[in-house]
Amino acid sequence: MARLIRHEATGPQEVKPGEQSAWVCMCGLSQNYPFCDGSHKKARQEEPGKLYCYNRERTEVTEVKADQ
Ligand code: FES
Incomplete structure (x- = not known):
């Protein structure tokens, strides 16, 4: 099964469980999930309304097919 x-977020969310802040990854690209590692910078030049897939590089997705 694949998923x-x-x-849609392009930056982190600050949370303050105590005295110090932590930055939670909202973009899904962090290699240190659930914490932000700065990888969201890759999403800076995304165009609104377009869908992208991140593997080694960013590619624009034009069609999504799902096996049944
Ligand atoms: S918000 Fe995802 S890496 Fe920063």
Whole structure:
């Protein structure tokens, strides 16, 4: 079984469980999930209304097919 997850956020969310802040990844690209590692910078030049897939590089998705 495979799963595609869509993230629309392009930056982290600050949370303050105590005295110090932590930055939670909202873009889905962090290699240190659930914490932000700065990888969201890859999403800076995404165009609104377009869908992208991140593997080694960013590619624009034009069609999604699902096996049944
Ligand atoms: S928000 Fe995902 S890496 Fe920063």
